[in-house]
Amino acid sequence: MKLVGKGIAKIDAMPIATGKPVYTEDLAYQDALVVKVLRSPHAFARIKAIDTSKAEKLAGVECVLTYQDVPKVRFTLAGQSYPEPSPYDRLILEDLVRYVGDEVAIVAAIDEKTALKAIKLIKVEYELLEPVLDFEQAIGHSSVIHPEADLHCNFDIGLDKEQNIVSSYKLEAGDVEAELQQCAVVVEGTYYTQAQAHAMMETYRAFSYLDHAGRLVLISSTQIPFHVRRKLARSLQIPASKIRVIKPRIGGGFGGKQTVAVEPFVAAVTLKTGKPALLVYDRKETFTATTSRHAMRLKVRLGADQDGFIQVVDIEGLSDTGAYGEHASTVFSVVGDKTLPLYNKTKAVRFMGNVVYTNKLPAGAFRGYGATQGTFALEATVNKLAAKLQIDPTELRMKNLIKQGETCLTYGGKILGSSALDRCIETGKKMIGWSEKYPRRELDNHKVRAVGMAVTMQGSGIAGIDTASAEIRLNDDGNYTLLIGSTDMGTGSDTILSQMAAETLDTDMEHMIVHAADTDVSPYDPGSYASSTTYVTGMAVVKAAEDLRQQMLTQAARFLEADPQELVFDGTLFQTGDGLRSLTLVKLAELLVLGLGNKQLVGQATYGSPVSPPPFIAGFAEVEVDQETGQVSVLDFVAVADCGTVVNPNLARIQVEGGIVQGIGLALYEDVRYDEKGTLQTNTFMQYKIPTRKDIGTIRVAFEESYEPTGPFGAKSIGEVVVNTPAPAIVNAIYHATGVMLDSLPVTPEKLYRKMQDRPIRQEMEHE
Amino acid sequence: MFTIKELAQPDTLTEAYNLLIAKKNNAVLGGCAFLRMGSYPIATAVDLTKLNLSFIREADDYIEIGAMTTFREIEVSPILQQYANGVLPKAVSHVLGVQFRSVVTVGASVYAKYGFSDLITALLALNAEIELVQGGRMRLAEFLEKPLTKDILSRIWIRKLECRASYQTLRMSASDYPLLNAAVTQTGSHWLVAVGARPRKAAIAQQLSAALSASKIDLEQLDFFANIASEELSFGTNARGTAQYRRAMCKVLIKRAIKEVLMCESV
């Protein structure tokens, strides 16, 4: 293959790296109205009265909107294919505010100063309600967070609003309790994972205006333009045909921009005033009033026989969706879906539990999407089992792992089409120096070094649901235009999809123009999320390119008066088998748009996958623990990934490295703290610490390719699976270093220090 | 959102001081890195940039640092790198990145008595003096004890002595505020120990400093000495750590600092 497998630079690399104006804010008109949002200072309150008269009178203020000015039709902000499995529990503005940061009023003014001044002039009278701040107290709490009668769900996701339960879920195969009785060894643990923030560098923002035909146009930093269009149509009660959503370059997403954030507010202003408007969230709003990862409590029980064969996996979860239910049920089900298949020598497996509303920042989609939380809990428990059985954790995995060609209890007879996870473990062990370093080495200055590991899987697209289309046009000049609706958010998917199209058409990148993510132009695509773009959209692109290639052969045969079957196309020339007649691609393109009886060729394909093949990673951490302070440094992290065929090694490697560092942040640094009133304290980069380059040690990445039979060129996904192993691998390494098993994230120095102080007591208790 | 109504760029410190006290919400502009995080309206902002307060000068007995000197200038100053094992450059080098340190100024940091300051802890251990326009010259330790009055900090002096020093800090992540920090100096037989980010403002561990100065120290006794400081100082709880943890960590940092001082060459 000429292009697939090549680590070429991204097609947009130079302009975005050197500061060209290609992002949302750069494209907004300089005189666009500045939109600001007044937010609730209370975690749970009813608006008794709201007086906007002073704000409206302020010179330069163009509009002030409150709950009285927006349609009374509920919707969800979750970027999911219709019908969405998230509850319709929102209005653009409502008289009930459900968390500190919830929107109360929208102001648009000629400049930022005026808008902020106007915000201060709005007087709101609140009736304070008792908030639900502890998600373990949410079920049965006297406060009902969503009492509204018109709360609606497209599916039965187990919503019980009186109990603050947004979703209940149970997946069971075999008899867990009975099988546990039979197990020689049972280990268990209860784990807490925090509401991690996406912290993409470009905060949420959108710019809206009315075009020459009076249609509403949004330029939005989003992963989901088609979903945004549908949601705006519903929330604003205008026809979808009157809305166009364009995604320019975006400064990172990580799933955050799979949930609609700012678009309804800015669109409402443009509809009301007829004027261009820009809404840019500052960092504090981004932390306080968008979405985060779902915080969870996960209780795991593992049963095994004396030889270390895992017989039972039982996970019970409680997930905190915050004030609104975006992605509540789906993130939760993924906890089980992407963990239970890992170990398939089991006799019974179960995942069950509830997702609850609380009066806190809503949770949403975030890279890993439940698999991150599930992997942490499962892998920590598997490492506990290894410790209990005194088996090397890598050997315990090798014994129990699902292998290519095998099935598992939850697969319903489906077969795992590809896996190189066993090779990933072997390679990772060599790279980290496992045999020399496992489990620990004492240094003389109160420091100890140790290694730990974990494995994980994710999916590639959402099986049977998310469906992407692609079109490739042969242009009049012999170049191609690839039209897609997926949303490159810096990942390089536009480049990767072009590589696939160019490969299929035997051309090079220079002849492949790619246009993406404009709802007026692009074929439908749900957007880039659920690890779908390389795998699902990629397959649509390959099929569209094959379709076009076939059409080109047919047309070339027509002009050459030959049989299409006997034509050979090398990317530039069509030739008959005997080599006597030929036609260049450029000539064919020219002929197709000249004169009568012609048709410009467009290859088209729509693809949805019946399966979601898992990519795998084996992650290995080497840490150094300062035994006097509890401080943990990651010295080295090795990740060996199986993402099927690696389409672009450089871009895939960066995905892994970036995901590992995000996972290190989850493991060690990214603490989420609220005060007693429900105000998020960790709402700046001074308080919420994402890793800097001093915090991460060395990250090393390798690939062990498998060939996924259902994927384009054998490819699977890579974008999400990368974030899952650092937390359990680091916690495992800390255990090997100190004997302390940690069960809540992040691992702060004091947390570890205290556990180390408690060590003798703990050991005594175990002896009793 | 903070606002500035009027701007004054005085030519003398006296003029600057008079402008500052003329109105309640007049304020001196420091490095301005933290300005945006507040939301106070400033009536007249007094800007000191025309007063030539950006300097690090070495005299026979003193090193003098102007209030408008940035952290970055401290970090790369050959004078300070060579003095007291470079304890001041070391201390400020932990503060975020170069582009931040190019903005924040010495005067504003010290005047504000920030509890999280790395600089103040190191300056305390160097027994630095400061000069206030109205309050005059005094020891930094004395200034930290005084209630905050409206004044302008113009300069800092460090007496040049044969001094060995160590700076230690514990942070939850590299670019975070310190969870705790400590600086220890030895000048002849005289020791000075300062601990900051308790999370309250830095203070000198008087008893420990006296104890160290009065004894001949060997490495076996470090625990004994470190205990003195963790007992005599008060510690508080904030998001980064509890008082109890800080107390325990104080011992660790001081032990390490004393050890480093004993090991290092006098400069």
Place this chain on the structure above:
Amino acid sequence: MRISVTINDKMVHLDVEFDEFLADALRKHGFFSIRKGCDTSCCGLCTVWVDGRPTLSCSVLAFRVDGKTITTIEGVQQEAEQFAQILAAEGAEQCGFCSPGFIMTVLAMKKELTQPTEEQIIHYLTGNLCRCTGYMGQLRAVKMYLGGTA
């Protein structure tokens, strides 16, 4: 107030408010490479050079650069492209949103430090946050740019 400032080798006169920060003034005048990522002076996205020194433009009041020399990435495109090409070959620009500020710091480092060690490189660049790349690809690119091997 009106200030006179040399931006990318060109003397310009800007009308700025007393409480206006340099980052906002620069964006207003068409320097779109200036991005804000934090509001708390700690992400490095808005890094420009003030008199040659990498500085957070979000934290410098605009009036204070009166008479000074400002350099944005628009003013050093040739050098920036030279490094950006190496960065892109690693795929380490990713979303690109933090790249201009990062590149300005890298270019400043090259002028300031001779043959820096890996530790010195990391220390110099710590003020530039990135959420996409995990920093390793950036480090490989910087090392190559400085003439070593990654």
